[in-house]
Amino acid sequence: MAYLQSMPKSETIRLREKHVGAACQLFFRSSPLKIVRGIAQFMYDETGERYLDCINNVAHVGHCHPHVVEAGRNQMSLISTNNRYLHDELVILAERLVKTMPEPLSVCFFVNSGSEANDLALRLARIHTKKKDIITLDHAYHGHLTSMIDVSPYKLNLPGGPEKPEWVHVAPVPDIYRGKYTYPKDSQSEEVLGQKYADEVGKICKEISSKNGGVCAFIAESLQSCGGQIIPPDGYLKSVFEYVREADGICIADEVQVGFGRVGTHMWAFETQDVVPDIVTMGKPMGNGHPVAAVITTPEIAKSFADTGIEYFNTYGGNPVSCAIANAVLDVIEEERLLERAARVGNHLLSRCEKLKHKHRLVGDVRGRGLFVGVELVTDRERRTPATAEAKHIVNRMREEKILISRDGPDSNVLKFKPPMVFSTQDADRLVDTLDRVLSELDDERIPVKNIKLEVLVTPLNEETSSKDLILKSNMKQSVKAM
Amino acid sequence: MAYLQSMPKSETIRLREKHVGAACQLFFRSSPLKIVRGIAQFMYDETGERYLDCINNVAHVGHCHPHVVEAGRNQMSLISTNNRYLHDELVILAERLVKTMPEPLSVCFFVNSGSEANDLALRLARIHTKKKDIITLDHAYHGHLTSMIDVSPYKLNLPGGPEKPEWVHVAPVPDIYRGKYTYPKDSQSEEVLGQKYADEVGKICKEISSKNGGVCAFIAESLQSCGGQIIPPDGYLKSVFEYVREADGICIADEVQVGFGRVGTHMWAFETQDVVPDIVTMGKPMGNGHPVAAVITTPEIAKSFADTGIEYFNTYGGNPVSCAIANAVLDVIEEERLLERAARVGNHLLSRCEKLKHKHRLVGDVRGRGLFVGVELVTDRERRTPATAEAKHIVNRMREEKILISRDGPDSNVLKFKPPMVFSTQDADRLVDTLDRVLSELDDERIPVKNIKLEVLVTPLNEETSSKDLILKSNMKQSVKAM
Numbered sequence: 001m002a003y004l005q006s007m008p009k010s011e012t013i014r015l016r017e018k019h020v021g022a023a024c025q026l027f028f029r030s031s032p033l034k035i036v037r038g039i040a041q042f043m044y045d046e047t048g049e050r051y052l053d054c055i056n057n058v059a060h061v062g063h064c065h066p067h068v069v070e071a072g073r074n075q076m077s078l079i080s081t082n083n084r085y086l087h088d089e090l091v092i093l094a095e096r097l098v099k100t101m102p103e104p105l106s107v108c109f110f111v112n113s114g115s116e117a118n119d120l121a122l123r124l125a126r127i128h129t130k131k132k133d134i135i136t137l138d139h140a141y142h143g144h145l146t147s148m149i150d151v152s153p154y155k156l157n158l159p160g161g162p163e164k165p166e167w168v169h170v171a172p173v174p175d176i177y178r179g180k181y182t183y184p185k186d187s188q189s190e191e192v193l194g195q196k197y198a199d200e201v202g203k204i205c206k207e208i209s210s211k212n213g214g215v216c217a218f219i220a221e222s223l224q225s226c227g228g229q230i231i232p233p234d235g236y237l238k239s240v241f242e243y244v245r246e247a248d249g250i251c252i253a254d255e256v257q258v259g260f261g262r263v264g265t266h267m268w269a270f271e272t273q274d275v276v277p278d279i280v281t282m283g284k285p286m287g288n289g290h291p292v293a294a295v296i297t298t299p300e301i302a303k304s305f306a307d308t309g310i311e312y313f314n315t316y317g318g319n320p321v322s323c324a325i326a327n328a329v330l331d332v333i334e335e336e337r338l339l340e341r342a343a344r345v346g347n348h349l350l351s352r353c354e355k356l357k358h359k360h361r362l363v364g365d366v367r368g369r370g371l372f373v374g375v376e377l378v379t380d381r382e383r384r385t386p387a388t389a390e391a392k393h394i395v396n397r398m399r400e401e402k403i404l405i406s407r408d409g410p411d412s413n414v415l416k417f418k419p420p421m422v423f424s425t426q427d428a429d430r431l432v433d434t435l436d437r438v439l440s441e442l443d444d445e446r447i448p449v450k451n452i453k454l455e456v457l458v459t460p461l462n463e464e465t466s467s468k469d470l471i472l473k474s475n476m477k478q479s480v481k482a483m
Numbered sequence: 484m485a486y487l488q489s490m491p492k493s494e495t496i497r498l499r500e501k502h503v504g505a506a507c508q509l510f511f512r513s514s515p516l517k518i519v520r521g522i523a524q525f526m527y528d529e530t531g532e533r534y535l536d537c538i539n540n541v542a543h544v545g546h547c548h549p550h551v552v553e554a555g556r557n558q559m560s561l562i563s564t565n566n567r568y569l570h571d572e573l574v575i576l577a578e579r580l581v582k583t584m585p586e587p588l589s590v591c592f593f594v595n596s597g598s599e600a601n602d603l604a605l606r607l608a609r610i611h612t613k614k615k616d617i618i619t620l621d622h623a624y625h626g627h628l629t630s631m632i633d634v635s636p637y638k639l640n641l642p643g644g645p646e647k648p649e650w651v652h653v654a655p656v657p658d659i660y661r662g663k664y665t666y667p668k669d670s671q672s673e674e675v676l677g678q679k680y681a682d683e684v685g686k687i688c689k690e691i692s693s694k695n696g697g698v699c700a701f702i703a704e705s706l707q708s709c710g711g712q713i714i715p716p717d718g719y720l721k722s723v724f725e726y727v728r729e730a731d732g733i734c735i736a737d738e739v740q741v742g743f744g745r746v747g748t749h750m751w752a753f754e755t756q757d758v759v760p761d762i763v764t765m766g767k768p769m770g771n772g773h774p775v776a777a778v779i780t781t782p783e784i785a786k787s788f789a790d791t792g793i794e795y796f797n798t799y800g801g802n803p804v805s806c807a808i809a810n811a812v813l814d815v816i817e818e819e820r821l822l823e824r825a826a827r828v829g830n831h832l833l834s835r836c837e838k839l840k841h842k843h844r845l846v847g848d849v850r851g852r853g854l855f856v857g858v859e860l861v862t863d864r865e866r867r868t869p870a871t872a873e874a875k876h877i878v879n880r881m882r883e884e885k886i887l888i889s890r891d892g893p894d895s896n897v898l899k900f901k902p903p904m905v906f907s908t909q910d911a912d913r914l915v916d917t918l919d920r921v922l923s924e925l926d927d928e929r930i931p932v933k934n935i936k937l938e939v940l941v942t943p944l945n946e947e948t949s950s951k952d953l954i955l956k957s958n959m960k961q962s963v964k965a966m
Contacts, residue, residue: 316773
């Protein structure tokens with residue numbers, strides 16, 4: 001072929017700048033990584049340098065898992081056509097996914113991305129309830145589509161972000177460290193806080209009902225990811241779902257980032273809250289990198305959709321290759337007992353991070369479930385002042401140590417760990433040992449943050465955080481000065 | 484693995500009915516096909532029966548083309564991660580696609596489906612123009628997402644379909660056989676008709692401008708597919724684009740179904756109208772079945788998007804596997820000279836279909852470009868009465884002859900041919916010879932349409948035509964009676 005598949009990094013950057021929209025941003029913008037190889041929890045750059053991947057929740061069963069690659073290769077060479085033809089891989093996948101769900105969640109729709117899944121979920125809710133008002137959580141992110149940005153305060157809150165439609169209602173995120181109701185600052189039990197947050201949704205439900213006769217849907221990630229690795233207090237979703245259902249609304253659990261066993265104890269994160277949603281959406285880990293996603297709902301809601309008489313056709317949705325790959329991912333999750341592993345390694349990671357809290361003044365909060373862990377950094381523990389600049393610095397320093405982590409949350413001060421599920425206790429130890437060392441550098445007064453090169457500080461970006469960096473520049477300067 | 488990848492067809496159907504939303508409809512519903520294998524322009528069912536595929540415009544370079552399969556297999560085993568990391572396949576694909584575009588179309592965004600591409604196109608237009616009003620064509624279909632149904636009269640026109648938003652304006656489709664202005668019934672030249680249709684868009688532009696200060700965008704397939712294989716008259720798009728630009732609007736060419744050389748003479752169907760759009764969207768054929776799609780626009784529009792400061796992140800968009808596969812599709816198009824082939828075989832197919840018009844009273848119109856061909860059936864040539872029942876019957880009869888065709892258009896009476904580009908003149912001959920024979924059966928008064936089994940007649944469905952069948956049942960009965 002005429003094109004060389006290996007060019008100097010500078011040429012890759014030149015072509016990217018010329019021909020790819022600048023709105024598509026690079027991780028470590030001033031010195032981006034060129035990744036050419038992935039194996040399990042490791043990624044390799046063009047020089048052969050190996051990085052421990054602590055953030056890729058898409059490469060769920062490990063980068064390039066041979067069983068998944070083989071399934072894709074095999075099916076690609078047999079047939080890949082649309083779901084207007086019968087195919088076993090499609091129905092097998094549907095049955096297997098349904099088996100992981102509580103009753104009555106038993107009807108699947110296959111799509112290509114978490115965004116498409118959430119768009120379809122809202123469409124199903126609209127058709128079923130014939131209502132329009134949607135309740136979403138503050139800082140929530142549900143996808144890149146127009147319809148999803150409408151319900152994503154993560155985007156709506158940004159300067160230059162689009163206007164929130166009047167039919168979207170934002171409830172406070174149940175963040176008991178930094179949210180509206182906190183623990184232990186408010187000295188209240190987790191259950192009480194959960195109820196207080198749920199009551200906020202109840203209040204919105206009442207307002208919508210009295211105005212428009214009922215709610216369409218409540219949509220939330222079972223554990224909020226972009227919002228800063230939030231673990232809702234016990235009882236929260238149970239009480240929220242009651243309020244929403246009282247208002248005739250549909251409860252949508254967005255499991256795109258946190259599903260497929262990441263929490264360790266359960267296949268789906270909503271199960272940790274002991275609830276049964278009306279619609280569940282899933283994506284990212286489902287195809288280990290292959291574009292496949294799904295919506296699972298009740299026969300009743302699926303029937304409302306079919307009863308419109310309008311066909312739902314998604315060209316690639318449920319094609320045999322996507323389904324074969326998703327089936328292979330399920331195989332690996334089962335055969336390598338990745339839930340058990342996520343629980344075991346996750347607990348180890350969490351307890352080791354907990355110890356950092358007692359050692360480093362910057363560590364304000366440590367939270368997580370399984371291999372979904374957040375470490376929130378603060379410059380002042382009493383006032384919980386976000387340590388945004390420090391978090392940026394740490395992400396960069398960790399990269400120098402060949403460990404990839406990211407940061408997120410409304411103040412971009414929460415270190416995020418959501419590694420491939422094949423992450424080991426040794427990997428967790430390496431991650432925490434290195435983080436410990438980097439935090440020590442910051443503890444050490446001889447290296448104050450203000451002396452850290454700022455041109456490095458302002459460059460790295462996480463998932464979906466670009467413009468927050470613009471807002472935070474001033475905060476950052478303040479927190480740097482505050483030291 | 485626990486799951487058998489081969490089960491009786493009855494079991495596949497049982498699981499599908501149980502676990503897949505009924506809104507996802509099967510082709511030939513009463514007796515669907517189970518397709519297990521595809522090679523080039525052929526598909527095979529579970530019994531080994533071979534079908535000539537005359538409708539799969541997704542399997543563009545042929546089902547399971549070995550070069551494409553190999554590219555996918557190879558890249559899947561190396562790395563597939565998101566576009567926040569540099570990768571050569573991404574920038575090579577961007578550069579190659581840009582080289583096929585006229586200036587100043589030079590900036591790419593990669594997504595997973597044509598729907599995602601069109602959604603992003605409208606978002607870009609909104610951000611760039613700061614306007615809201617969209618002009619679309621009647622019968623147009625632009626995707627399955629909420630935002631796309633809003634601009635798809637193909638769905639909006641259906642009973643039970645959602646309400647058309649007030650900011651969507653529908654212009655008549657430039658269908659010179661059945662549309663508002665026709666030839667030769669109106670005895671006007673194609674150019675005059677093109678201008679009349681364009682003037683309709685101009686009128687809408689004027690109305691929007693006087694009310695809201697300017698148009699956001701005009702979106703149209705360069706050749707309308709679901710609307711019934713429509714070939715706009717010469718000069719149409721040129722004049723439309725002038726009107727839209729006078730009203731400060733953006734011109735979006737949807738090449739999702741008709742791009743990548745299908746028209747034979749050009750890589751993109753908009754080139755046949757000698758225009759340069761501001762945004763081009765592409766999908767289906769791009770990955771030969773793999774979920775990959777793209778938006779290409781001008782540096783100016785891309786800059787407006789980047790200037791919002793809001794990152795555009797699409798988890799799978801532009802991943803190395805999707806890009807490697809799309810690059811391989813481009814390789815095959817070039818190396819196997821598929822444009823030349825589409826022109827040659829398409830001309831042969833079209834001229835052979837033309838001859839059918841002189842032989843069979845049912846054939847009202849034959850139109851096409853390259854391997855994008857429509858044969859419109861009528862029960863009365865003078866009144867151009869749609870032969871909907873007959874079209875249904877023919878699709879079923881062709882299936883019995885192991886040839887897969889579909890039908891579409893607002894009256895579901897247009898036979899659609901849009902085969903993989905490796906289609907040969909022999910295939911075209913077999914298609915037309917068989918169609919000739921089936922048409923002869925209908926010409927023969929001894930087999931009137933009313934004696935054709937109706938339970939077969941009402942079952943087959945095309946791309947996105949379900950509820951039209953509901954509407955058309957009465958029409959069908961009428962046309963059957965009319966014979």
